[in-house]
Amino acid sequence: MLDVHAIRSLFPILQQQVHGRPLVYLDNAATTQKPIAVIERIDAYYRTTNANIHRGAHHLANISTEHFEQTREKTRAFLNARETAEIIFTSGTTDSINLVAQTWGRQNIGAGDEILLSMLEHHSNIVPWQMLAEEKGAVIRVIPIHDNGTWQVESLDTLINERTKLVAVNHVSNALGTINPIETLIAKAHATGAKVLIDGAQSVTHMPVDVHALDCDFYCFSAHKLYGPTGVGVLYGKRELLDAMPPWRGGGEMIKSVSFEKTTYNELPHKFEAGTPHIAGVIALGIAIDFVQSLSWSEVTAHKQQLLDHATALLLEIDGVRIFGTAPHKAGVVSFNVASHHPFDIGTLLDQQGVAVRTGHHCTEPLWNFYGVPGTVRASFAVYNTLEEIESFITALKKAIHLLS
Amino acid sequence: MSIESKQQEIIEEFSVFSDWMQKYEYIIDLGKDLPVIENDYKTDDNLIKGCQSRVWLHAQLIETGRVQFTADSDAIITKGLVALVVRVFDNELPADIASTDLHFVKAIGLSEHLSPTRSNGLASMIKQIKIYGLAFSANHA
Ligand SMILES: Cc1ncc(COP(=O)(O)O)c(C=O)c1O
Numbered sequence: 027m028l029d030v031h032a033i034r035s036l037f038p039i040l041q042q043q044v045h046g047r048p049l050v051y052l053d054n055a056a057t058t059q060k061p062i063a064v065i066e067r068i069d070a071y072y073r074t075t076n077a078n079i080h081r082g083a084h085h086l087a088n089i090s091t092e093h094f095e096q097t098r099e100k101t102r103a104f105l106n107a108r109e110t111a112e113i114i115f116t117s118g119t120t121d122s123i124n125l126v127a128q129t130w131g132r133q134n135i136g137a138g139d140e141i142l143l144s145m146l147e148h149h150s151n152i153v154p155w156q157m158l159a160e161e162k163g164a165v166i167r168v169i170p171i172h173d174n175g176t177w178q179v180e181s182l183d184t185l186i187n188e189r190t191k192l193v194a195v196n197h198v199s200n201a202l203g204t205i206n207p208i209e210t211l212i213a214k215a216h217a218t219g220a221k222v223l224i225d226g227a228q229s230v231t232h233m234p235v236d237v238h239a240l241d242c243d244f245y246c247f248s249a250h251k252l253y254g255p256t257g258v259g260v261l262y263g264k265r266e267l268l269d270a271m272p273p274w275r276g277g278g279e280m281i282k283s284v285s286f287e288k289t290t291y292n293e294l295p296h297k298f299e300a301g302t303p304h305i306a307g308v309i310a311l312g313i314a315i316d317f318v319q320s321l322s323w324s325e326v327t328a329h330k331q332q333l334l335d336h337a338t339a340l341l342l343e344i345d346g347v348r349i350f351g352t353a354p355h356k357a358g359v360v361s362f363n364v365a366s367h368h369p370f371d372i373g374t375l376l377d378q379q380g381v382a383v384r385t386g387h388h389c390t391e392p393l394w395n396f397y398g399v400p401g402t403v404r405a406s407f408a409v410y411n412t413l414e415e416i417e418s419f420i421t422a423l424k425k426a427i428h429l430l431s
Numbered sequence: 432m433s434i435e436s437k438q439q440e441i442i443e444e445f446s447v448f449s450d451w452m453q454k455y456e457y458i459i460d461l462g463k464d465l466p467v468i469e470n471d472y473k474t475d476d477n478l479i480k481g482c483q484s485r486v487w488l489h490a491q492l493i494e495t496g497r498v499q500f501t502a503d504s505d506a507i508i509t510k511g512l513v514a515l516v517v518r519v520f521d522n523e524l525p526a527d528i529a530s531t532d533l534h535f536v537k538a539i540g541l542s543e544h545l546s547p548t549r550s551n552g553l554a555s556m557i558k559q560i561k562i563y564g565l566a567f568s569a570n571h572a
Contacts, residue, residue: 045451368506370483371459375508378451386483400505401483429456430507 028325034410036061036317047380050415050422055200055228055359055406056384057250060314064254067313071306079305080279080296094305097312098295104315105245106236107262111294114268115308118259119227120150122246123194125261125298126223127154129271130244131192134221137163139191142220144169144177145396146199146206149389151225155194169195171396175202175351182214190220197229201390201404202351203334203359205229212242221267227251231408232330232357234323237262249307253408254314258307261298268294275300326409330358333407333416340420344427350402358407361388364423367430369403375426376403381419434527437519438535445539454540455508462511468503479555484509486552490563497522498567500560504552512536512544512553520560528564533557 034040037059042049051059071093077086079094095110102110116122131154135141141155145168152166159166167185170178186193193215198205208224215222223244229235230247237245244267249258263271273280273291277300282290291297337360341347346365364372373385387394387401394401405419432440448454468477472489479486484506491499500517504510519535520528536545536553545554 368484368509370506371508373483375455378455425452429452429459 028321028329028409030329030410030412033321034412036063037410038062038065040410044380044382045378048418050381050418052405052407052411052415052419053382053384054231054408054411055251055388055404057256058231058253058408059410060255061253061317063317064310064313067310068255068306071309076306078302090305090309093309093312094303097308097315100312100315101260104230104235104319105260105262106238108238109265112262112265112268114261114263114295114298115303116246116259116261116298117257117304118248118250119225119246120154120248120259122244122259122261123151123223123225124154125274126244126246126263127158129274129298130221130263130267131155131158132162133270133272135159135162135164135191138189139164140167140187140189141165142167142169142185142190142193142195142215144195144206145171145393146175146177146196146202146204147194147390147392148196148200148225148227149391151194151196152392155192164191165189168392171393174353175199175204176353177206177211179207179210182211186214186218186220188218190215190218192221192223194223194225196225196227197235198226198232198357198359199351199390200228200359200406201388201393201402202353202361203228203356203406204351204353205232205355205357208242209240212240216241228357228359231318233327243267249311249314252311252314253317254311255304255307257304258311260311265294268298271298273297273300277301279303321409329409330407333411333413334358334360336413337405337407337416337419340416341423344420344424346427350397350399358411359404360406361402361404363399363402364427367427369401371430372403372423372426375429376419376422379418379422379425381422383419434519434523434531438533438538441515441519441535442538458511458515459507460511461514462504462507462509465503465510465514465517466501468501472501473503479552479559484552486513486556488513488556488559490560490567492525492567496524498525498528498563500563502556509552512541513556516553516557516560520564525564525567529561529568530564 039059075089077090079091098110098113101113212222221243224242226245226247230252245262250256280292280300282292350361369385384404473487477487477489487503489501500521502513502517
């Protein structure tokens with residue numbers, strides 16, 4: 027069993043009161059809190075080893091570079107990529123997706139080609155493809171979902187065809203928590219020669235990810251949803267694809283040599299890392315990965331399942347609650363509305379009681395158009411949440427409903 | 432009654448509340464009581480889009496030279512807050528609307544609703560009221 031109380035004690039922010047109540051932080055799909063080791067690592071970096079990387083010939087530059095590159099190796103191992111050169115540091119999932127759209131996408135997608143997304147996508151896995159499609163005259167197609175928030179898998183056979191160049195979907199839905207059958211999708215896409223990008227923003231905290239076994243072409247995630255700092259993200263890509271992709275942003279770091287006549291580009295992964303990166307953040311991501319790896323995946327998943335099951339059961343006891351997303355396989359996310367109450371009203375009254383949830387469209391507007399509601403209240407769980415917190419949340423919710431009725 | 436004295440009045444009303452629940456109960460009641468905006472005015476032109484709750488605001492200059500405001504929101508707490516703001520500015524002179532500092536929201540401990548992260552449209556609505564005040568006083572001059 028996961029020692030949740032020991033884990034909680036590693037997160038200083040959770041020890042506070044909000045509006046005079048103990049903070050119950052259930053907005054983990056937006057961003058997770060940071061363990062003390064991550065916070066201290068950022069502090070230690072600036073106190074002891076701050077220097078620009080890959081270029082200085084001095085002591086501090088060498089140490090910083092080494093620490094930075096250690097995170098790349100940790101990330102490679104975390105995702106089970108074949109080589110560290112396949113790990114590109116970006117500023118987040120959004121940045122990773124845009125990188126692929128602007129390089130691989132502009133090189134490989136043409137008029138009439140199809141890009142397949144799903145109804146569950148986050149805006150950051152929609153808009154970059156729309157921008158590309160508009161520029162190239164390509165077509166966006168969408169995997170439809172069932173009412174329970176799962177893909178209509180049978181539609182894949184017609185949606186994926188010889189015009190499909192790319193399938194870009196999330197592994198776990200941030201709005202509903204659905205865990206999507208990406209293995210099936212990747213096999214079907216590859217059968218017709220399409221490439222697959224997986225938005226892993228919500229999955230890396232929930233389950234072990236093995237990009238090698240998945241055989242996906244690109245995988246993206248953000249450090250801040252994995253107990254790490256904001257401003258750092260990861261793009262995994264297969265070497266043969268990354269090698270063939272043109273660079274995107276130009277600048278320092280990404281070049282081998284520059285003259286006004288001709289510039290030659292650096293090798294992977296540096297080709298895609300122009301300019302000074304978020305060095306402290308990348309190093310601290312390494313510590314966040316250490317934290318996650320120090321836990322047992324089966325215990326983490328079991329704990330989050332328990333939180334989800336408890337929250338779901340208690341919510342369903344409340345009159346008028348409608349849960350959106352009832353897939354058999356879900357991560358720690360529960361999205362709901364209560365009768366005709368506006369999510370914002372519920373969220374405001376929960377906040378007054380120290381309970382932090384997300385309300386609104388969660389950056390998935392097309393999904394809410396499908397359900398015909400403007401948005402929901404969303405509670406999302408992390409390893410440090412407890413069953414007692416679920417109960418506090420439900421008590422606070424009942425009080426909110428009472429006030430609104 | 433001047434904008435300032437209406438603000439003072441609201442601050443006094445809220446001073447009797449001893450906890451957040453009483454305060455929000457009152458706001459929710461105000462929201463329920465706010466006369467709904469006429470459907471003709473509930474147009475996209477009058478829509479102030481916050482990220483989460485939507486606010487409609489209609490302004491009209493009447494013969495007395497004063498401005499009448501009607502407003503609505505799809506969230507009841509936002510609607511209650513909107514009711515308070517409308518009460519303060521309704522039936523006032525354009526120049527006063529444009530120039531008077533709105534301080535009661537902060538004074539009654541609800542300034543977090545003015546933060547852009549709240550995105551409930553309240554901050555944008557107040558900005559829009561000020562713009563109406565300016566526009567109508569310019570028309571008048
Ligand atoms: C599924 C999914 N994709 C993409 C993103 C965007 O991540 P970021 O804002 O860190 O770039 C998020 C974060 O909200 C997400 O949940």
